[in-house]
Amino acid sequence: MHNNIRDQFPIFKTKVNGKSLVYLDNAATTQKPQFVLDAINEYYTKYNANIHRSSHVLAKEATERWKEAHQIVADFLNADSYKEIVFTRNTTEGLNLLVNTYGKQNLSKGDIVIISEMEHHSNIVPWQILQKEIGFEIKYIPVNENFDLDIDWLRNEIQKEGERIKVVSVVHISNVLGTLNPAKEIAELAHRVGAFMIIDAAQSIPHIKVDVKELDCDALVFSGHKVYGPTGSGVLFCKENILEKLPPYMGGGEMILRVSKDGFEMNELPWRFEAGTPNIESGIVLGETLKWFSKAVEEMGGYEKLIDHERNLMTGVIDSFDGIDWFKPFGKIETNNRYGALTFNIDGFSFKGCKEKVRATVTSEIPS
Ligand SMILES: Cc1ncc(COP(=O)(O)O)c(C=O)c1O
Numbered sequence: 001m002h003n004n005i006r007d008q009f010p011i012f013k014t015k016v017n018g019k020s021l022v023y024l025d026n027a028a029t030t031q032k033p034q035f036v037l038d039a040i041n042e043y044y045t046k047y048n049a050n051i052h053r054s055s056h057v058l059a060k061e062a063t064e065r066w067k068e069a070h071q072i073v074a075d076f077l078n079a080d081s082y083k084e085i086v087f088t089r090n091t092t093e094g095l096n097l098l099v100n101t102y103g104k105q106n107l108s109k110g111d112i113v114i115i116s117e118m119e120h121h122s123n124i125v126p127w128q129i130l131q132k133e134i135g136f137e138i139k140y141i142p143v144n145e146n147f148d149l150d151i152d153w154l155r156n157e158i159q160k161e162g163e164r165i166k167v168v169s170v171v172h173i174s175n176v177l178g179t180l181n182p183a184k185e186i187a188e189l190a191h192r193v194g195a196f197m198i199i200d201a202a203q204s205i206p207h208i209k210v211d212v213k214e215l216d217c218d219a220l221v222f223s224g225h226k227v228y229g230p231t232g233s234g235v236l237f238c239k240e241n242i243l244e245k246l247p248p249y250m251g252g253g254e255m256i257l258r259v260s261k262d263g264f265e266m267n268e269l270p271w272r273f274e275a276g277t278p279n280i281e282s283g284i285v286l287g288e289t290l291k292w293f294s295k296a297v298e299e300m301g302g303y304e305k306l307i308d309h310e311r312n313l314m315t316g317v318i319d320s321f322d323g324i325d326w327f328k329p330f331g332k333i334e335t336n337n338r339y340g341a342l343t344f345n346i347d348g349f350s351f352k353g354c355k356e357k358v359r360a361t362v363t364s365e366i367p368s
Pocket residue numbers: 027028090091092093120122171173174175200202203223
C-alpha cells in the first residue's frame with residue numbers, strides 16, 4: 001500500500017503480537033480509513049434519523065444523503081440513474097434478491113441457469129434453493145487446467161441449448177483464484193439467447209474499473225465492506241427496464257406508496273426494493289468511500305497504475321516463496337490474469353490438521 005494511503009488507516013498503527021500489523025485478508029474484508037470512521041460518527045452525532053418517513057430537519061438531511069449516495073454509486077458504476085441502484089446489506093443479499101425476484105418470475109421446469117465452478121457460495125446456494133421449488137437445471141462453466149473459465153464450453157452450450165438458458169450468473173474476479181473472467185464476452189454470449197446476465201463484482205470493484213455499460217450486464221452486485229466501506233453496505237445494480245418489472249422481494253415500510261385492506265401500491269425505484277429501516281449510516285458512508293476510492297486511484301495515476309502496483313506486490317510475495325518446495329501454486333502464477341489473491345497448496349498436507357503439522361515440522365521454513 002502506498003505509504004500516504006496506509007497512513008490513513010488507524011488500524012495499521014496498532015501492534016498485533018508485539019509486531020506491526022500486516023493484513024492480507026482483504027478478500028474477506030478490508031480495513032477502514034479514518035474518514036470512514038469519522039463519517040459514521042458524524043451521522044450519529046449530527047443527523048441520525050430514519051429516512052423517507054419524517055419531515056423534520058434531521059430526517060430531511062438523512063434522506064437527502066441516502067439518495068445522494070445512490071447517485072454516487074450510479075456514477076461510480078456508470079449506471080444511467082440512481083433508480084438502478086438498490087442498497088443491500090452485502091453481495092449475498094443482492095444475489096438472493098435477484099434469485100427470488102427475477103428467478104421466481106422467469107424460471108420454469110426445463111429451463112437452465114448457468115453459473116461457474118468458481119462461484120462463491122452466495123451465487124450457488126440461492127439457485128439451489130430455488131431449484132428445489134421449480135426444478136430447473138443448474139449447469140457450471142468448467143474451470144480449465146490454467147484455472148480459467150472454459151469459455152468454449154459456454155459458447156457450445158449457448159449454441160446447443162439456446163433459449164432454454166434463462167440466466168447466466170458469474171463471478172467477475174474469483175475470491176479463491178483471483179482470476180478475472182471475461183464478463184463482457186460472457187454477457188454477449190448470454191444475450192444471444194436472451195438470457196439475464198448477472199455479475200458478482202464483490203472482488204473486482206476494489207481492483208479494476210467496473211463499468212456496467214461497458215460490460216453490458218443486466219445486473220451486478222458488490223459489498224461495501226470489501227472496498228474500504230462499512231459492513232452492512234452493499235449494492236445491487238439492475239437495468240431500469242428489468243428492475244421495474246420485478247415483483248417485490250420483501251414487504252413492509254418504505255417499499256410501498258399506499259396500503260389498504262385490499263392491497264398496496266409499490267413505491268418508485270429503487271425504494272421499492274429497500275423495505276424496512278436500512279443500515280442508513282453504512283449506505284451513506286459507502287457513497288463517501290467510493291468517492292475517496294476514485295480519488296485515490298486517480299491520484300495514483302489510474303487503474304493501470306493500481307494494477308501495476310498490486311502486480312509488483314504479488315511478484316514480491318511469489319519471489320519470497322522461491323526455492324520452497326512445499327509451495328505449490330494453483331495454475332501459472334506468472335499469469336497476468338490474477339488480481340488480489342494468491343492461491344497455493346502446501347505439498348503433503350491436507351487442510352484438516354494442516355496448521356498443526358506445519359507448526360510442528362516446517363515452521364522455520366515459513367517466511368516471516
Ligand atoms: C466473489 C464473492 N462473492 C460474494 C461474496 C459474499 O460477500 P458478502 O459476504 O459480503 O455477502 C464474497 C465474499 O467473500 C466474494 O468474494
